[in-house]
Amino acid sequence: MENARDVPCPFCGLGCDDLALRADGPAFAVEQGACPRSATGFGRAAPSAQAYIAGNPVELPQAVDQAVTLLRAARLPMVTGLATDVAGSRSALRLAQRAQAAMDHLHGSSGFQGVLAMQSSGGMSTTLSELRNRAQMVLLLGSNGSDVAPRLAERFLDGRGGAFLDGRPRDVILIGPHAPAETDNAGIRWQHIACDTETVPYAIAALRCLLEERALDERAANELPLTELAELAERMRAIDYGAVVWGPSGLGADGDLLVEALQTLVQSLNAEKRWGGLALAGNESATTFEEVCLWSTGYAGRLRYRGDQVLYEPRLIDAKRMLASGESDCMVWIGGLEGDHLPGRPGVPAIVLTSNPEALDWQPDVLIPIGVPGIDHAGTSVRSDHVVSLPLRKLRDSDLPAAADVLDRIIAGLPVPETTSC
Amino acid sequence: MLTLLRGGTVYDPIQGIKGETRDIWIRDGRIVADPGADARPDETHDLSGKVVMAGGVDMHTHVGGGKVNIARTLLPPELRAEAEDSLRGPVPTAWETGIEYARMGYTAVFEPALLPVNARLAHQEMGDIPIMDKGAFAMLGNDDFLLKLLAADAPQAQINDYVSWILRATRSMAIKVVNPGGINAFKFNQRKMDLDETNPHYGVTARRILETLSAAVQELGVPKPLHVHTCNLGIPGNVDTTLATMAATGGIPVHLTHLQFHSYGTEGDMGFSSAAAPIAEYINSHDNISVDVGQVMFGQTCTISADTMLQYAAHQHANPKRWLAADLECEAGCGVVPFKYRDKSFVNALQWSIGLELFLAVNDPWRVVLTTDHPNGASFTSYPHLIRLLMDRSFRNDRLSSLHVEAQASTHLASMEREYDLYEIAIVTRAAPARLLGLTERGNLAPGSAADIAVYTPGDDWEAVFRDASLVFKDGKLVVRDGKLVDISWGVTHWMETEHDAGIETALDEHFRKHYAMSLSNYPVRDDDIEADGRGKLVAHACRRER
Ligand code: SF4
Numbered sequence: 001m002e003n004a005r006d007v008p009c010p011f012c013g014l015g016c017d018d019l020a021l022r023a024d025g026p027a028f029a030v031e032q033g034a035c036p037r038s039a040t041g042f043g044r045a046a047p048s049a050q051a052y053i054a055g056n057p058v059e060l061p062q063a064v065d066q067a068v069t070l071l072r073a074a075r076l077p078m079v080t081g082l083a084t085d086v087a088g089s090r091s092a093l094r095l096a097q098r099a100q101a102a103m104d105h106l107h108g109s110s111g112f113q114g115v116l117a118m119q120s121s122g123g124m125s126t127t128l129s130e131l132r133n134r135a136q137m138v139l140l141l142g143s144n145g146s147d148v149a150p151r152l153a154e155r156f157l158d159g160r161g162g163a164f165l166d167g168r169p170r171d172v173i174l175i176g177p178h179a180p181a182e183t184d185n186a187g188i189r190w191q192h193i194a195c196d197t198e199t200v201p202y203a204i205a206a207l208r209c210l211l212e213e214r215a216l217d218e219r220a221a222n223e224l225p226l227t228e229l230a231e232l233a234e235r236m237r238a239i240d241y242g243a244v245v246w247g248p249s250g251l252g253a254d255g256d257l258l259v260e261a262l263q264t265l266v267q268s269l270n271a272e273k274r275w276g277g278l279a280l281a282g283n284e285s286a287t288t289f290e291e292v293c294l295w296s297t298g299y300a301g302r303l304r305y306r307g308d309q310v311l312y313e314p315r316l317i318d319a320k321r322m323l324a325s326g327e328s329d330c331m332v333w334i335g336g337l338e339g340d341h342l343p344g345r346p347g348v349p350a351i352v353l354t355s356n357p358e359a360l361d362w363q364p365d366v367l368i369p370i371g372v373p374g375i376d377h378a379g380t381s382v383r384s385d386h387v388v389s390l391p392l393r394k395l396r397d398s399d400l401p402a403a404a405d406v407l408d409r410i411i412a413g414l415p416v417p418e419t420t421s422c
Numbered sequence: 423m424l425t426l427l428r429g430g431t432v433y434d435p436i437q438g439i440k441g442e443t444r445d446i447w448i449r450d451g452r453i454v455a456d457p458g459a460d461a462r463p464d465e466t467h468d469l470s471g472k473v474v475m476a477g478g479v480d481m482h483t484h485v486g487g488g489k490v491n492i493a494r495t496l497l498p499p500e501l502r503a504e505a506e507d508s509l510r511g512p513v514p515t516a517w518e519t520g521i522e523y524a525r526m527g528y529t530a531v532f533e534p535a536l537l538p539v540n541a542r543l544a545h546q547e548m549g550d551i552p553i554m555d556k557g558a559f560a561m562l563g564n565d566d567f568l569l570k571l572l573a574a575d576a577p578q579a580q581i582n583d584y585v586s587w588i589l590r591a592t593r594s595m596a597i598k599v600v601n602p603g604g605i606n607a608f609k610f611n612q613r614k615m616d617l618d619e620t621n622p623h624y625g626v627t628a629r630r631i632l633e634t635l636s637a638a639v640q641e642l643g644v645p646k647p648l649h650v651h652t653c654n655l656g657i658p659g660n661v662d663t664t665l666a667t668m669a670a671t672g673g674i675p676v677h678l679t680h681l682q683f684h685s686y687g688t689e690g691d692m693g694f695s696s697a698a699a700p701i702a703e704y705i706n707s708h709d710n711i712s713v714d715v716g717q718v719m720f721g722q723t724c725t726i727s728a729d730t731m732l733q734y735a736a737h738q739h740a741n742p743k744r745w746l747a748a749d750l751e752c753e754a755g756c757g758v759v760p761f762k763y764r765d766k767s768f769v770n771a772l773q774w775s776i777g778l779e780l781f782l783a784v785n786d787p788w789r790v791v792l793t794t795d796h797p798n799g800a801s802f803t804s805y806p807h808l809i810r811l812l813m814d815r816s817f818r819n820d821r822l823s824s825l826h827v828e829a830q831a832s833t834h835l836a837s838m839e840r841e842y843d844l845y846e847i848a849i850v851t852r853a854a855p856a857r858l859l860g861l862t863e864r865g866n867l868a869p870g871s872a873a874d875i876a877v878y879t880p881g882d883d884w885e886a887v888f889r890d891a892s893l894v895f896k897d898g899k900l901v902v903r904d905g906k907l908v909d910i911s912w913g914v915t916h917w918m919e920t921e922h923d924a925g926i927e928t929a930l931d932e933h934f935r936k937h938y939a940m941s942l943s944n945y946p947v948r949d950d951d952i953e954a955d956g957r958g959k960l961v962a963h964a965c966r967r968e969r
Contacts (some may be wrong), residue, residue, distance in 0.1 A: 006941045017944045087955065118495050122744040124734075124759075127751040129939045131690055134609065134749075155939065163566070163937045164623075240611060240849040270734065274611045276749055294491040295516045295547045380542060380951060386488055387751055391944055391951065 013282020013384030035150035074330035085379030123263030126276025143247025158187030180186035430469030436866035477874030478528025527876025555913035563599035596646035620884035643965035646858025647675035661697035680716025700785035719800030733757020770831035
């Protein structure tokens, strides 16, 4: 293990690549660019590569054979977790086709909300650097930023880092229950328009009415922080480039409708000035899986294979629900970048590939420890904005296989379904 | 392994072979000279009566990069099924893309709008396209770094170094410019930019960007001329800008892409007319110009372009009503707008006619490449139909007579007698694009070249002929029989290796620190990003630098 500089970090969708790591026993200390997520991720020692069948230690080939047996017996396996890199996602898709399985990323429900919004309105979007360089104002919803992407404020919201902002601080307005986490940054002027999660959609609708000088329903208006919203609308009209940013998992049950409202707001603001939207997606490599899944199947996730066909059933395919109901009769968990998002024990046979086996508090039918992309093996991960990908590096020698390696061995043991295309 | 393709009628324009009966020998993936009377082939295919060509080369087809995934997201499943001319709809998956191209006898596809910062992922996406060789054109001309250099009057040599660095970092084959300076200007809220207008922040004109980039491409010795999507795409009257663009490089080779969308006048009651004639006339008298057409076909498609400025302007035409535009990471943008071309629409019908007028009025087929700007004008799966329109005048005129009546009256198409022959089809679908790209071992059937070969069974209906190739060989392996996949192979990724002074990285490093959210060292594509899956393979091509 060696010290390393300019290290890409796979632990959230922000995709920082400025980390300096110091080899520290079996793990790394983050000397520069640390945040709680990266400190934990790089600070974890490689676990033992020992595989288990129902709690009994076995060699890897035996574990693979057992996984094959379980998958052959299953009617509708569920491939989930999917916290992996591009290579792992490719292999996961091949496995799902071979096993005629369903697939749902562990953040499938919030990902699906974003996709639904795209399919009803589309949007206008921006990327992290454009936001940093240009946005004079950022509206932030469903997150205070740092809860989802710890270094958002330091790297992207601090106005002093904006190439076209002449060192001026940036206005960041939080709308919703989330208060700013830190307010001592001289490059950010925080403002918090407090309201509960259920009220946020109404606040956005009111904001749009105010911007478009349309009348507001008086009774609805009484329940909203109208003075602050009116003042905000006034300021929004005056700026040249703004951004609307949301934490996709913090938007509530009707998040898709709220994303749609945000996207159409941004679209309409572009009639006069320039605005862009950006979801703080990509944690546990959700955007990585989405990209690979889209070019491989035409869909962003929540699908199942039947013969050669891919069935896209975003409202029906929900890993949690289908495993709980027994509709899916075998779970394949693919991790590597799942951190502490470990699966609970399902009521059906479980095959778990994880980089964090020690944190699992139950014994799966098959447990295969795997490496972390970006620490134990090289790979590619995709940032929240879907545009930039990181060249993840192998930083230490470990005997942990990559998810793709294990999956390819399982695939080799499965029969080719009737009509198949890869 | 020695394979003999016996007695086919060969069309190989690079060698000047024009429908001659010839044997073709393949050894270990390459075409070889006749090994002599004693040679015993391991496999023989009797091709008497068949048409034999090199595998098709599509040099402008949007098959990789984030914008294609956005299009996949925007077009819901039910609309894909509705699309004409294709099993798979206008935005197929990577897998379907390879299969559908192979079925038509194509063996290479080039993504013409690679966002440099997206290169790693775009190459990985294209790596999942089976059968095809692939390559990419890196987009420059709206990136803050180049505009900053131009604003500071940087010497051409420094710009050449940067262009060369980008080709290497993104493993690209050529350079493309889209709405020069305009995509960047849109980020500063400018809504229109013509050739001699300036970007509001950098004070640089589109003309200056074109001059500088076309010179860089030439001086670096990149065979493929600068690939230009010029200003004012789709705007009535843009013919003036297009003619001015062709003249702007002062004789330096330049390639105008999806020319159909740039060949519009403003005559007639509708204020929209064909300007194919003056544009074809200009091309016919200027050897430095090459083009591809970007033919429109009728039906559902999805337009995808880096031209955020004009895609935003077109968003009200979205059908269905959903669209996305994006500012992208100090480099460019993208706009994705679903669209349905209707044969009973005056404008769409005239667009269809303008594309065909260009094909028929440009005399030299070596300088007009067959494209639909997939999926902007139509899906690439409509190529067989397009080929029939070019080869069969009565079919063309029948189709024309079913279009919007006033559009019919606004085109000279009915009186154009030209019909492409098989030799010309071989030029516009393989020989010309391969030669323009600088590929010497693809797009021809000469000994030493890769055995990428398509075999067709001639008939009256040229659409049927070219829809399902009888046999397709990729690097010598039989992959398609009667339009059906019989085996899989994975092509290579072509890129152009140029030379530059590594000193450019000092200026780039400073720029990255100020503008990018990524460090310079993590930007370049690593060979393993393309090759580590065991299927991908990079092939570097030497530039033609003369010093
Ligand atoms: S903010 Fe995210 S990407 Fe950046 S160091 Fe922390 S976990 Fe890694």
